[in-house]
Amino acid sequence: xxxxxLWEIVYPAVADVPGLGAISVFQYITVRTAAASVTALILxxxxxxxxxxxxxxxxxxxxxxxxxxxxxxxxxGTPTMGGVLIVVSIVAATLLWADLRNPYTWxxxxxxxxxxxxxxxxxxxxxxxxxxxxxxxRAKLGFQAATVFAVGxxxxxxxxxxxxxxxxxxxxxxAFTPDLVLGTMDATALGLIGALPFLVFTGLVVVGSSNxxxxxxxxxxLAIGCVAIAxxxxxxxxxxxxxxxxxxxxxxxxxxxxxxxxxFSGAIFGASMGFLWYNAHPAEVFMGDVGSxxxxxxxxxxxxxxxxxxxxxxxxxxxxxxxxSVIIQVGSYRMRGKRVxxxxxxxxxxxxxxWQESKIIIRFWIAALLFAxxxxxxxxxx
Numbered sequence: 001x002x003x004x005x006l007w008e009i010v011y012p013a014v015a016d017v018p019g020l021g022a023i024s025v026f027q028y029i030t031v032r033t034a035a036a037s038v039t040a041l042i043l044x045x046x047x048x049x050x051x052x053x054x055x056x057x058x059x060x061x062x063x064x065x066x067x068x069x070x071x072x073x074x075x076x077g078t079p080t081m082g083g084v085l086i087v088v089s090i091v092a093a094t095l096l097w098a099d100l101r102n103p104y105t106w107x108x109x110x111x112x113x114x115x116x117x118x119x120x121x122x123x124x125x126x127x128x129x130x131x132x133x134x135x136x137x138r139a140k141l142g143f144q145a146a147t148v149f150a151v152g153x154x155x156x157x158x159x160x161x162x163x164x165x166x167x168x169x170x171x172x173x174x175a176f177t178p179d180l181v182l183g184t185m186d187a188t189a190l191g192l193i194g195a196l197p198f199l200v201f202t203g204l205v206v207v208g209s210s211n212x213x214x215x216x217x218x219x220x221x222l223a224i225g226c227v228a229i230a231x232x233x234x235x236x237x238x239x240x241x242x243x244x245x246x247x248x249x250x251x252x253x254x255x256x257x258x259x260x261x262x263x264f265s266g267a268i269f270g271a272s273m274g275f276l277w278y279n280a281h282p283a284e285v286f287m288g289d290v291g292s293x294x295x296x297x298x299x300x301x302x303x304x305x306x307x308x309x310x311x312x313x314x315x316x317x318x319x320x321x322x323x324x325s326v327i328i329q330v331g332s333y334r335m336r337g338k339r340v341x342x343x344x345x346x347x348x349x350x351x352x353x354x355w356q357e358s359k360i361i362i363r364f365w366i367a368a369l370l371f372a373x374x375x376x377x378x379x380x381x382x
Contacts (some may be wrong), residue, residue, distance in 0.1 A: 001095055001100070002096045002097070003026060003032060003098065003100075004099075006149075007179070010023055020351065026204055029239065030239070032097040032098070032263050033239070033262050033263050034082075036093040036097040036263045036267040037266040037270035038270060039096060040089040040092070040236050040270030040271040040274060041089075041274040043093065043271070044085055044086070044158065044270070044271050044273075044275050044277070045277060046091070048275070048278045050170060051082065051084065051085050052278065055079035060079060060080060060081055060128065061078060061079055061080060062076060062077065062078045062079075062080045062286050063127065070338065075283070077318070078283060078287040080104050080127065080285070080286040080287075081120070082279070082286055082287050082293015083119065083289070083292065083294060083295070084120070084271070085271075086275050087290065087291070087293045087294050090264070090271045090273060091112065091267055092184065093270065094108075094198065094267045097262065098263045099260050103163070103257070104260055105260050105261065105263075105264065105350065106127060107155070108298060108301050110150075111149075111206070111298065112298040114143075115144065115210050115294045115296070115298070116294030116297075118135070118143045118144060118147075118293055119293035120290040121135055122135040122289040122293075123288040125349065129219055135367070144206075144293075144297070145207060148202055148203040148207055150184050151206070152199040153193060155198075155202070155275055156195055163256055163257060164305075165253060165255060166180045166181040167179050167180070168309065169307045169308055169309075171311050171314075172378060177374060178283065180197045181195050181198050182192055182194035186232070186304070199268075201309070202309075204237065205312065206297055206310045207300075208305060209296045209297065209312065209319065210294075210297040212296060212316065212319035212320060212322060213295050213313060214289060214292040214316060215319075215321050215322050215323050215326055216322045217345050218345060219351075220279060220281035220283035220361065221281055221284075221348065221355055221361055222229050222281060222360070222364055223279045223292055224272050225272075225368070226318045226319065227295050228272035229365065230270055230315055230368065230372060231265055231269040232269050232372065233372035233373075233375055233376055234268075234299060234303070234315065235266050236263055236376060237315075237375075237376070238261050238265050238306050239259055240379065241255050241259070241306040242254070242255060242257070242258040242259020242260070242285070243259060243305070250379045250380065252379065254309045258305055258306055259362070261302055264298075264302065265302055267356060271296075275291075283358060292337040293360070300312065311375050314375045315371065315372060317368065317370075318367055318368065322345040322346055322347065325341060325349070326345050328341075328344075329341055330343035347360055362377055
């Protein structure tokens with residue numbers, strides 16, 4: 001909204017006034033991305049204390065599992081559902097600084113809100129209604145799948161208008177860009193069947209990303225710090241994908257109009273840093289599922305929009321490792337009756353072998369940074 005006000009209303013009126021013509025800088029995505037990051041950061045810092053007080057007043061505190069590490073007992077009752085603060089900061093900053101006529105802006109916002117709503121319902125049932133398991137797994141996955149299906153259908157519509165490409169970008173390979181839509185996309189049964197690979201793949205990426213971030217959220221500041229690092233790298237990738245010159249130079253698939261999503265990615269970074277202020281060890285508030293599912297869904301949706309789904313594996317390497325540790329643990333126990341790790345996700349394993357919480361968090365952040373840097377280097381290793 002500020003973008004439209006400053007660039008389309010204020011600037012034409014003051015363009016010839018000495019000094020005031022500088023308002024024209026707000027047409028640039030780089031400036032608005034920085035503004036969105038700072039706005040989200042400030043909103044998080046300002047709104048944080050009030051939200052924490054309200055959560056305490058309504059006794060919306062974290063329940064600690066009996067089978068969890070003993071060191072977590074002291075965290076019982078810490079305010080949770082703080083992810084509402086993250087989602088509000090991201091959406092508000094994006095609405096203020098993004099071009100609201102851009103379809104991709106609304107796609108990423110809608111996806112984030114939908115995944116956040118699923119997480120909110122899960123938290124509400126577990127904490128307020130005292131239903132220990134919250135949403136049933138099938139219901140949770142069903143709502144997530146429905147959200148991604150809607151996103152996929154919209155992207156297919158944009159593809160039909162030549163505003164989006166369904167071709168997959170494969171890291172390290174310039175020429176290998178397989179199309180995930182088989183045949184010609186149309187309203188016939190054959191055309192709809194041909195679109196299934198794209199819809200299924202999109203679902204796996206976004207739903208997987210959402211739940212992987214959720215699994216990583218187990219220590220103070222761990223998940224939000226990794227999200228901040230991943231979103232910072234994602235901001236660079238989004239800008240490159242949406243910039244015709246840079247995309248051509250780096251031989252990256254250029255998606256028209258997607259550069260506006262850079263502002264959204266920047267807002268994720270700013271909101272994450274603001275929330276980390278209160279979530280750093282010892283945490284004053286936890287994000288809950290409303291935050292982790294929304295952030296994971298947002299990152300996954302951006303990766304789909306900029307056609308970097310496969311690169312998300314390394315970009316969000318920590319999330320992938322955490323999710324794999326759970327899959328391996330469950331699979332090993334069911335097949336062999338033995339556990340591979342002392343506890344899953346992986347960060348709990350390190351807790352039980354004696355690592356201090358702060359050491360685990362910092363080391364995972366370092367690993368997340370290395371994963372992000374490696375992902376960015378793939379832009380030239382092609």
